[in-house]
Structures are given as C-alpha cells and as structure tokens.
Amino acid sequence: MALLTVGTVAFDSIETAHGKADRVIGGAAMYIGLAAAHFTTPIQLVSVVGDDFPTAELRYMESVGIDLEGLQIKPGEKSFYWAGRYHDDLNGRDTLVTELNVLADFDPVLPPAYQKTAYVMLGNLTPAVQMRVLDQLKKRPKLVAMDTMNFWMDVAWDDLMKVLRRVDLLLINDEEARQLSGEHSLMKAARQILRMGPKILVIKKGEHGALLFQQNSVFYAPALPLEQVTDPTGAGDSFAGGMMGYLAMKNRLSEDNFKKAIIVGSAMASFCVEKFSNARMKELSGDIIRDRIRQFADLVRFGNPF
Amino acid sequence: MALLTVGTVAFDSIETAHGKADRVIGGAAMYIGLAAAHFTTPIQLVSVVGDDFPTAELRYMESVGIDLEGLQIKPGEKSFYWAGRYHDDLNGRDTLVTELNVLADFDPVLPPAYQKTAYVMLGNLTPAVQMRVLDQLKKRPKLVAMDTMNFWMDVAWDDLMKVLRRVDLLLINDEEARQLSGEHSLMKAARQILRMGPKILVIKKGEHGALLFQQNSVFYAPALPLEQVTDPTGAGDSFAGGMMGYLAMKNRLSEDNFKKAIIVGSAMASFCVEKFSNARMKELSGDIIRDRIRQFADLVRFGNPF
Numbered sequence: 001m002a003l004l005t006v007g008t009v010a011f012d013s014i015e016t017a018h019g020k021a022d023r024v025i026g027g028a029a030m031y032i033g034l035a036a037a038h039f040t041t042p043i044q045l046v047s048v049v050g051d052d053f054p055t056a057e058l059r060y061m062e063s064v065g066i067d068l069e070g071l072q073i074k075p076g077e078k079s080f081y082w083a084g085r086y087h088d089d090l091n092g093r094d095t096l097v098t099e100l101n102v103l104a105d106f107d108p109v110l111p112p113a114y115q116k117t118a119y120v121m122l123g124n125l126t127p128a129v130q131m132r133v134l135d136q137l138k139k140r141p142k143l144v145a146m147d148t149m150n151f152w153m154d155v156a157w158d159d160l161m162k163v164l165r166r167v168d169l170l171l172i173n174d175e176e177a178r179q180l181s182g183e184h185s186l187m188k189a190a191r192q193i194l195r196m197g198p199k200i201l202v203i204k205k206g207e208h209g210a211l212l213f214q215q216n217s218v219f220y221a222p223a224l225p226l227e228q229v230t231d232p233t234g235a236g237d238s239f240a241g242g243m244m245g246y247l248a249m250k251n252r253l254s255e256d257n258f259k260k261a262i263i264v265g266s267a268m269a270s271f272c273v274e275k276f277s278n279a280r281m282k283e284l285s286g287d288i289i290r291d292r293i294r295q296f297a298d299l300v301r302f303g304n305p306f
Numbered sequence: 307m308a309l310l311t312v313g314t315v316a317f318d319s320i321e322t323a324h325g326k327a328d329r330v331i332g333g334a335a336m337y338i339g340l341a342a343a344h345f346t347t348p349i350q351l352v353s354v355v356g357d358d359f360p361t362a363e364l365r366y367m368e369s370v371g372i373d374l375e376g377l378q379i380k381p382g383e384k385s386f387y388w389a390g391r392y393h394d395d396l397n398g399r400d401t402l403v404t405e406l407n408v409l410a411d412f413d414p415v416l417p418p419a420y421q422k423t424a425y426v427m428l429g430n431l432t433p434a435v436q437m438r439v440l441d442q443l444k445k446r447p448k449l450v451a452m453d454t455m456n457f458w459m460d461v462a463w464d465d466l467m468k469v470l471r472r473v474d475l476l477l478i479n480d481e482e483a484r485q486l487s488g489e490h491s492l493m494k495a496a497r498q499i500l501r502m503g504p505k506i507l508v509i510k511k512g513e514h515g516a517l518l519f520q521q522n523s524v525f526y527a528p529a530l531p532l533e534q535v536t537d538p539t540g541a542g543d544s545f546a547g548g549m550m551g552y553l554a555m556k557n558r559l560s561e562d563n564f565k566k567a568i569i570v571g572s573a574m575a576s577f578c579v580e581k582f583s584n585a586r587m588k589e590l591s592g593d594i595i596r597d598r599i600r601q602f603a604d605l606v607r608f609g610n611p612f
Contacts, residue, residue, distance in 0.1 A: 089490065184395065187531045208514035211531060220605045222526035225493045225517060246611070259608035293611055299526045300606040302565035305552070305599055 001248040004114050004141075005032045006046040006133045007123020007237070008103065009053065009071065013083035014276060016090065018230045024277035025057050026082065028123035028147070031234035033066045034281045035241030035268040036121070038289055040248040041065030044114045046133060048102045050077040060282070069111045077102045090229050091206060110136040119248040121240055122146035122167070127159035134166055143253060145169040147240055153179050165197040171240050173204045186211060187218075202243070202262060204236055212262045214255055221262040222299050224270045224292075231276045235269040238281065242268030267292040307554040310420050310447075311338045312352040312439045313429020313543070314409065315359065315377065319389035320582060322396065324536045330583035331363050332388065334429030334453070337540035339372040340587045341547030341574040342427070344595055346554040347371030350420045352439060354408045356383040366588070375417045383408045396535050397512060416442040425554040427546055428452035428473070433465035440472050449559060451475040451550055453542065459485050471503035477546050479510045492517060493524075508549070508568060510542055518568045520561055527568040528605050530576045530598075537582045541575040544587065548574030573598045 007029030014021045033043045043066045051073060062068055083097035108129055115138040122130040124147040134144065144167045152160050153176070164170065170193065178184055181192035190201050190213040201213040207229070212219040243265035250257050270292060274280040313335030320327045339349045349372045357379060368374055389403035414435055421444040428436040430453040440450065450473045458466050459482070470476065476499065484490055487498035496507050496519040507519040513535070518525040549571035556563050576598060580586040 185533055187533045218531055220528035227491055227493045256609045260611040303562045305566040
C-alpha cells in the first residue's frame with residue numbers, strides 16, 4: 001500500500017562528539033521516505049525545496065520508490081536549513097541556525113493520486129500545515145500517524161489540539177509526552193494523551209527504546225546498545241518511516257502488527273544514527289535490515305521463567 | 307540452594323516527591339534477603355546492627371527464611387543510619403546524613419554453615435569487607451555476584467579491582483559502568499569491565515530497564531512503566547536479591563537462566579519502589595510475583611515480523 005508523508009526535505013549542518021557534517025541532506029520527510037521505502041512503495045512525499053537542492057538526491061529518492069509529484073521545487077528560492085550541535089551524551093542538542101527559507105510560506109498541495117491514500121505519516125511541521133494535508137484527503141485513511149515537538153506545544157497549542165483529534169497514532173519523545181500531558185509518569189502521561197484524540201501512542205526514549213500504548217496493552221521496544229552513535233539526526237523520522245512503511249506493507253492493523261512495527265522502526269533508527277545524514281540509510285539491503293530486526297528480537301527473547 | 311549475602315541492615319530516612327518516611331527499615335542485605343527468600347532459602351545474612359534495631363523486624367526476616375546466625379548485634383551501639391532526599395524525577399538523590407555507627411569497624415564473620423555456600427551476593431559495601439567475606443569461603447562458590455558504587459571507585463579503587471577479579475557477575479548502574487570503564491557507550495563500557503574479572507555484567511538503568519552482557523550475547527530487560535514510584539530506595543538490592551534467589555533456586559547457570567533471572571530481578575525491583583521501606587516487599591505472595599513476572603514477559607513479547 002502507498003504511504004503518504006509530509007515533512008521537511010532540507011539541508012543540515014551537524015556537530016557531534018564524533019565529527020561534523022556541513023550542509024548535508026536532511027529533513028523529516030526525507031528520512032521517513034528512505035526508511036519506509038524498504039517496506040512499501042510508493043512513498044508519496046509532500047514537501048518543498050528550493051532550486052539549490054541537489055538533483056542527484058531527488059533522483060536517488062525516486063530510484064528507491066519515493067514519488068515526488070507532491071514535492072514543490074521553488075525556483076530562485078533556498079531550501080530549509082538547520083544547523084545544530086549535539087551535547088556529548090547525544091541526548092540534548094543546541095540549535096545554531098534555523099533558516100526557514102521555502103518553508104516560511106509552505107502550502108502543501110496533494111496531487112489527485114495522493115488524495116485517497118490509506119496510510120498517512122505527518123512528519124513534524126507546523127500543526128496548521130499538517131491539518132492542510134488532512135483537509136485535502138478525499139477519504140478517511142486507515143491510519144494517520146503524526147509526529148510533533150515541544151515547540152508547537154509552546155506556540156501553536158490550539159492548532160495542535162485540533163490536529164491531534166484527527167490522528168490515530170501519535171509519535172513523540174518522553175520529554176514531549178511529559179510537556180503535552182503535564183504528567184511526569186509516562187503511564188499517566190499516556191492516559192492523558194490518549195484522551196486527546198489518538199488511539200495509539202508511541203513514546204520514544206532514544207537510547208532507552210520506545211513504549212507503545214494501545215487500548216489495553218503496553219509494549220516496550222528495546223533500543224539496541226550501539227558501539228557508537230555518530231549522528232542522532234533523523235533517528236525519530238527513520239523510526240516513524242520504518243514503522244509506517246511496515247504497517248502499510250502488512251495492511252492489517254492488529255495489536256501485534258503495531259508491536260512488530262515498533263521493532264522495525266527501532267531497527268531503522270538504529271541504522272540511521274550510525275553515520276552522518278542519510279549515508280547509512282543508503283547502504284541498506286533487505287538482508288541487512290532483516291538481520292538487524294532479528295537482533296532486536298533476540299535482545300528481548302527469553303524462556304518461560306517458571 | 308542457600309544464598310549467602312553480605313550488606314547493610316540499617317535505618318533510612320527518606321524524602322521523595324510523594325512523601326517522607328522517618329527512620330524506617332533499610333539496608334542492602336535486608337532488601338536482598340527479602341527479595342531472594344521468595345525463590346530460595348535459607349538466605350545466610352552477614353551484617354551488623356546495634357541493639358537499637360527492632361527485634362520484630364529480625365523475627366520477620368527469620369520467618370521468611372533468612373538465617374541471622376551471621377548477623378552481629380552490638381550491645382550499646384547504634385545501627386547504620388542514612389538519610390536522603392530524592393530529586394523530583396527520582397533519578398538523582400542527595401545524601402543528608404550518613405552515620406556509620408556499627409558499620410565503622412564492621413568485620414564480617416562467616417559461621418561454619420556459611421563457608422561452603424554455592425551462591426554469594428556481595429551487597430554494596432567497602433570492597434575490603436566484601437573481600438573479607440570471600441576470604442572466609444572454604445570452597446569456590448558456583449556464582450559470586452557483587453554490587454558496588456561510584457564512591458568506592460573514588461576512594462578504594464585498588465581494593466575494588468582486587469575484589470572484581472574474584473567475582474563472576476557485577477551488577478552496577480549505567481553511571482557507575484561509565485565511571486568504572488571510562489567509556490560513555492555502554493557496549494564499550496561492558497567490554498572494558500568484562501576484562502576486569504567478571505564474566506557477566508548487569509547494567510541497571512532504573513526506569514529504563516537493565517542490560518545483561520554475557521560472553522556472546524546482550525539482553526535487554528525492560529522496566530515496567532509504573533503509575534507512581536513512591537520510593538526508589540532498595541530497588542537495586544531487590545533486583546539483585548530476586549536475580550540471585552532465582553539463580554540459586556534454578557541451580558543451573560545457563561545463558562537463558564541468567565536472562566530469566568534479570569526479568570525476575572526487574573519484577574522484584576518494580577514492587578520495591580511502590581511503597582516506602584520494605585512495606586511492599588512484605589505484602590508479596592508467590593501469585594502476586596508470578597503475575598508481575600508475566601507482565602514483564604508480555605511487555606516485550608511480539609510475533610515474527612517477517
């Protein structure tokens with residue numbers, strides 16, 4: 001099944017304890033697309049770039065099954081640019097530069113072929129833009145997932161609440177879950193958030209894995225302990241892309257498939273952080289991905305204790 | 307099989323976001339003993355208290371299968387006392403008072419019945435005292451596990467290295483693993499530490515679960531997302547007690563039994579934090595414990611993703 005996604009396609013400059021990468025390819029929709037395309041195609045990508053964005057990167061995206069009909073390319077304008085420096089423990093980061101450029105007045109337009117897509121992933125963007133995408137859908141999708149961030153809770157609370165009421169699955173990190181709910185305990189936070197609209201909540205905890213809250217169950221996806229995290233940028237988007245790509249491929253929304261999808265998402269995130277930008281994502285094959293998913297399964301498998 | 311443990315039996319005063327408990331029963335060996343006795347008896351407890359320690363608590367410990375022949379009771383002296391205040395997120399704490407009292411010149415003496423015990427858990431104490439216990443063993447145990455803390459890395463590094471060379475399993479938290487190894491990545495930290503003596507390493511990550519490193523495998527035990535953590539005191543010791551009690555009960559040191567033991571330890575820790583002091587530990591039955599262990603198993607169980 002096709003997966004529709006909206007989000008940034010951008011340039012990033014990144015500094016971590018392990019090095020620097022200057023003006024490399026980034027953006028939520030780019031990471032979501034590359035991760036998801038390993039499981040399902042086409043990925044219908046809705047975004048905007050300037051004419052400074054490398055054609056080779058766009059051709060690469062198309063070559064793996066990402067449809068770019070929904071990508072607006074603005075002549076004479078510049079792509080979104082973000083520069084940041086990660087703290088040594090990689091859990092925090094400081095933004096050094098944000099240049100909105102084409103994103104400043106981004107108005108997403110869904111081509112007709114995208115308007116009845118069953119699986120939708122709203123990458124982190126202004127809630128108003130996420131809403132504009134939902135408004136153009138001609139048919140209620142089977143599954144709408146969204147990502148967001150603290151910033152929108154601070155500056156666009158009302159819009160955020162409106163979008164939340166229209167999504168099935170929310171994907172945020174632990175800090176964001178605490179801010180959104182006002183609860184420190186993630187169990188209590190989940191209960192609050194599941195009253196805001198989404199029926200399913202994924203709380204990402206970075207190197208500590210992810211929690212999946214469904215109607216009557218909680219599931220804990222581990223994170224693979226890694227030798228080295230080179231660049232955390234895009235990990236959450238690769239997680240979302242792997243998860244949604246897997247669900248669209250399965251096209252059956254069972255409780256167990258959501259659990260498996262979180263494991264798949266965790267595996268895709270674990271690749272993403274191994275190299276700067278999308279370098280590691282471009283090297284992956286089906287075999288490499290299946291091996292990694294098996295490692296995740298082994299990581300938590302044990303016999304009956306009794 | 308019997309389990310020999312050495313550690314404190316003490317008074318604690320505790321403040322958390324959820325309340326205060328003044329001069330309640332605490333101590334590593336007390337928590338280890340209560341947790342372990344659900345799986346195996348006798349627990350041979352080596353420790354020291356003053357004559358201020360409540361007889362009723364000692365009788366209770368005996369009633370669940372804790373042998374107190376190795377507990378020294380010092381007439382006219384006072385028991386070890388610790389007072390602390392946990393930070394609101396419960397991950398950090400400040401020590402307000404430490405009164406060593408009887409612990410200042412504690413010289414552990416193993417009764418003859420303890421000297422050939424096959425399972426040994428060295429609770430967090432001066433490495434020299436942990437060594438004194440090992441020195442009195444007449445037969446190499448099947449399994450020696452130990453806990454320690456940052457403080458001993460700062461003030462007793464050489465002694466700590468000596469004890470480490472004589473233990474099979476080390477149980478520490480993530481911060482301690484980083485300090486002990488000088489590595490931030492827990493994978494790298496584990497590799498370093500497994501060169502210091504122990505063949506097995508457990509890294510506890512509090513609300514984020516625990517990692518088990520064996521010769522050729524890594525295992526991730528989740529932590530149960532809890533509604534409320536009332537008092538984290540003793541969680542690590544309850545973890546160690548549950549783990550070692552289970553291993554002594556099974557009496558077969560397979561790779562899978564270590565994984566199951568970590569799950570059992572996690573379950574016992576999850577009870578411990580629900581109430582102040584040992585209150586919750588005293589309420590447990592075999593049925594309650596089995597239910598909780600099943601919850602942990604469910605938390606990470608998923609079907610084949612392929």
